[in-house]
Amino acid sequence: MIIGVPREVKNNEHRVALTPSNVAVYTNAGHKVLVEKNAGLESGFRDEDYIKVGAIMVSGPKEAWDVDMVIKVKEPIPSEYEFFKEGLILYTYLHLAPEPTLTKALLDNKVIAIAYETIQLENGTLPLLTPMSEVAGRMSVQIGAQFLEKSKGGKGVLLGGVPGVSPGEVVIIGGGVVGTNAAKMALGLGASVTILDVSAERLRQLDDQFHGQLKTIISNPLNVRNAVKRADLLIGAVLVPGARAPKIVTDDMVKDMQTGSVIVDVAIDQGGSIETIDYITTHAEPTYVRHGVVHYAVANMPGAVSQTSTIALTNVTTQFGLDLANKGYEKAALENPGLAKGINCINGKVTLEAVADAHGYTYTNIYEEMEENQYEKTL
Ligand SMILES: NC(=O)C1=CN([C@@H]2O[C@H](COP(=O)(O)OP(=O)(O)OC[C@H]3O[C@@H](n4cnc5c(N)ncnc54)[C@H](O)[C@@H]3O)[C@@H](O)[C@H]2O)C=CC1
Ligand SMILES: CC(=O)C(=O)O
Known part of the structure; x- marks a missing residue:
């Protein structure tokens, strides 16, 4: 899979979605990782550190978003919506319930939107939050x-x-x-x-x-x-x-x-x-x-203490991200119900009930939607 890590652009957001050691986890598993130039600088990671572990540095957001899966920290801001495309996996914080415009942009562009904050373990805890x-x-x-x-x-x-x-x-x-x-x-x-x-x-x-x-x-x-x-x-x-x-x-x-x-x-x-x-x-x-x-x-309070926050965040996001990259989102979600709870939107449908309720969309069960996908692929 080709993975992109854009530089964060929200006001004073200094975190980055992958450290060089996280990149090594993906490149060692055979994935290609594109990191936007200077994306890690404010968390203490230089471009050279990324290059050493096999990342390809790209000069702007357009290249970092033109991939199979984008890994980010914060929800996209309006200037980033132009990079949305059908079938793109977007793995990041999303907080869609108070964000009708972002929700609509993800649905209109049929992005597979996976929110860190709704991935939930069986005991009810939210490991990525x-x-x-x-x-x-x-x-x-x-x-x-x-x-x-x-x-x-x-x-x-x-x-x-x-x-x-x-x-x-x-x-x-x-x-x-x-x-x-x-x-x-x-x-x-x-x-x-x-x-x-x-x-x-x-x-x-x-x-x-x-x-x-x-x-x-x-x-x-x-x-x-x-x-x-x-x-x-x-x-x-x-x-x-x-x-x-x-x-x-x-x-x-x-x-x-x-x-x-x-x-x-x-x-x-x-x-x-x-x-x-x-x-x-x-x-x-x-x-x-x-x-x-x-x-x-x-x-985005943790963005202010980016060196601490980037490491604390990526300590927990990498395993789920690697599963998504290795297996694809459908297999990864079928094998891991906790990860399935993170999927807020696919194919232009809302698959998290709380988000559907917040904006008046019809709620679609994630498993039924994935089954339908498989059926369509075999036709
Ligand atoms: N602004 C920022 O930068 C950040 C914001 N957060 C946010 O902080 C919030 C809290 O997160 P966590 O502590 O991890 O959640 P949590 O799930 O661990 O705790 C939430 C608590 O709220 C309680 N609760 C729910 N409804 C209540 C009510 N009506 N009255 C009193 N208590 C009620 C629950 O019983 C639960 O104990 C979330 O919205 C999270 O996204 C988290 C990190 C950064
Ligand atoms: C939880 C969240 O939204 C943040 O860390 O910025």
Whole structure:
């Protein structure tokens, strides 16, 4: 198979989809890998490092996209849609539920769209989302701490407090991977931490894991309202896999927060969980103020710590990617139901129910569609 790795073009996205050691895995298996010039530079990998392991460097995105499978980090932005073509396998983060235009472009061009974030193991975990959620969860606290400083628009609170002064209040909504990692960092700084989740079982696990060092509260509108009101730093960390994030914090609740408090909505990549966050911000302009509260809504937070993130991401994407390259997407998906859950679109049809629901498309079962394909091929 011929594989392409374009340079990432989203605002301040410094990650790359394959490191030189990942490229070696593909070239050793007999695949040809085209890497766009300088694609790895901002993650610490030079073109020479790629050439040494057999990659072919190409000068622009057109060549990197003119392949059988494109491996990327972030969802394509509109300037990249022109490279879509029928039968192209696109293996990357996609977050289609809040992205109607991208979804339509993938369907119109009959791209086989495989989303890292919906590949799901039998135990319900999302192995290709987890490492970036670990990164973003940890970052959310260091970013929040920074924007709580007066010169950054915050109220002037030190999360850890000092002897004689109470620590800052960190409220985290969603106690999964992002929430747990945010809690670790916030507790490490000495903050007072509360986590809300809809799953009582998850709260039980968190209580055990943190030995009662944090407060756990079941997530319902009244509990959310009370917790949000006293938050210095509010972190949005909910997920319903594949679906648009539920809006949990209303405009009214944000109005009740103290001036200079900070919201970091990590769930913005799935559309955001806070009503007052109505647009995605960028690393270049990460915040805006609404009702006196600083809002941060960057959808590619890990892109800022690209050396750590690229390695953490590619540690988990390469095995599934190699399976796709070795077997083709149909055989790979038939043999691995977890990978099949990653396929959001094929042949102009939506094969992930949450995405079909989000945009009003008819949902097509992936296995039935693949069977139909096989039937058509034998005719
Ligand atoms: N902005 C960025 O750069 C990044 C964003 N993310 C996003 O962060 C979000 C969270 O990801 P993970 O922690 O990995 O997901 P996860 O699945 O590990 O955890 C989500 C948690 O949310 C809880 N939840 C669902 N509905 C809820 C509700 N109504 N109230 C309270 N809790 C609720 C679930 O029970 C679960 O414990 C996702 O949207 C993910 O894509 C992840 C990495 C980077
Ligand atoms: C998860 C995701 O969208 C990111 O790491 O950018």
